[in-house]
Amino acid sequence: MSPQRAADLARTLKALADPARLRLLSLIAASPTGEACICDLTGPLELTQPTVSHHCKVLVDAGFLRRDKRGVWAHYSLVPGAMQAVGADLPGVGKLVTA
Template sequence: MAATAQRSGPATDTGCCVTPVATPLSPSDAEATARVFKALGDPARLRLIALIAASETGEACTCDLTDPVGLSQGTVSHHMKILAEAGLVTREQRGKWAHYAINRTAFASVAAALSL
């Protein structure tokens, strides 16, 4: 199934195709957005995000995430590091445990990127 891309804004007609006047995504923005989508491209990370988002407090400790996803603490920490580096979660160290919260601004940016 082929997807049809829609472009907004002015375009120039070069005869055989329509070329956008401005690039909708700069190279650096494209790289950052790709990093976010790559982080979201793993089922375990999607489950971790969902667990944090569904928590009553809006945050979760690493120790609370291991059993629901069936992964070791080290593996959960690795996935959470990737999500934090992509800017999707914030991390706060409390004693020996890390606590994570959803970065709602980052998810708003993801939604905006999908609406291009």
């Protein structure tokens, strides 16, 4: 595995390696509409609005969330297959796919 690819994968994993962000993704996934806005998440996560907004930005930058601003509200939804892609890449580190 090249240092470049290791750095990229590490940055992606670092975006997921936080309890608040994992719960955030889970909450959005569990939503009936498949999306949620910031004000829907501050309660369950027990975090302030700036903190939740920050976490959402991290996940958007990492390619796990999609932001759709409609009027005043910002609707966040999962990027389909993003997490599956990471999960599929992980075993490659331990196998002889060291290209």
